[in-house]
Amino acid sequence: MTCKTILAILQSEADTPRLLDFALPLTARHQGHLIGLHAEALPIAVATPLGGAMVDLTEEMRAEAEDRHARLRALFMERTQAEGIAAEWRGYDNVSGDSAISGIESARTADLVIAQQNDPDADARMTADVEALVFESGRPVLLVPYTFKGRSAPFKRVILAWNGSKEAARAAFDALPFMQEAGSVEVLMVDPQDFPHQDTGLAGSAIATALARHGIDVTTRTEISGDLSHGEVIINRLADTGADLLVMGAYGRSRVSEFIFGGTTRTLLQSMTAPTLMAR
Incomplete structure (x- = not known):
């Protein structure tokens, strides 16, 4: 692709x-x-x-x-x-x-x-x-990021912020060309919840398997936010891994409520530390 x-x-x-x-x-x-x-x-x-x-x-x-x-x-x-x-x-x-x-x-x-x-x-x-x-x-x-310097190069390490939403799914598959050129992709889940068809222990496994079929080296990781917002957890993980691309769905209850209450999308738009691919 x-x-x-x-x-x-x-x-x-x-x-x-x-x-x-x-x-x-x-x-x-x-x-x-x-x-x-x-x-x-x-x-x-x-x-x-x-x-x-x-x-x-x-x-x-x-x-x-x-x-x-x-x-x-x-x-x-x-x-x-x-x-x-x-x-x-x-x-x-x-x-x-x-x-x-x-x-x-x-x-x-x-x-x-x-x-x-x-x-x-x-x-x-x-x-x-x-x-x-x-x-x-x-x-x-x-x-x-407005702080970006130099020329872009093929991405080496990608983090996919995954919550199972349609927005995250769209972002994941829209980013396939960049994931395929990367050395590794981490599927990151923050505070995953149990669903009737999947418990938290298996969260992210289906999308990881789907990406692996495209020849992508994929791992999964779960983080608990504690006192941090989801956006802050993602930013910290970017820093810890040195990832050079974040992929995420642009999601929220609505653009109005995100404006009032904040939200992961707005946090990342304001505090971007790495190139970020968003899809809605």
Whole structure:
């Protein structure tokens, strides 16, 4: 299995080189086609206290947006051509100026979406609604930590956060290309529960067996959270193992309740320590 159509969400000039350092080698490994996508906010005419529109300011904002489009497109095409990657550019102008939201439609016809985790210290204009991309696109989203440095390489050790949900199942099989190139995969369960057809002692064994049939070296591990959240347990396990990819379903009672009460998905989005593939 390979990822032939890959969509890269490029929200800002500052983050684009980092994201391309990750996306280009991955695309090359899969002999894929890379789509670069960026959106700019449409300038909105505002009125002066005297009631006249500030036309000069609006035109200045429009010119700046066009310049950013041009610079990002030039950088993207230069990098892809230099590395021999088949590529195309998609630029959008809309009210939000959010490249992640603008990329949802394009994401639905891609094998994989790559986006950057938002830097909590960045200006709001430099961030994208990656949660909407994960929850609404219907495609696997590979999130790159904003602290990522260097070029991506084949993953060596993968952790699959498994709870038996449909979201976790989708993430697991969407991540097969990366699990197959990895040296090992650990199926991690946190506080597994007994079910009529399976007790906690066998939790994760079925998905581990299914992955092993793809030639993957799989182990299982169970953790008890105690006073920690599930997200914190997963982050600790990533640190303990040195895993370079986390695979998990983006799940929760609802996006609204996760916003209010927190949740594993939100914890990982905010405290990402390794590239993370999420699927919904």
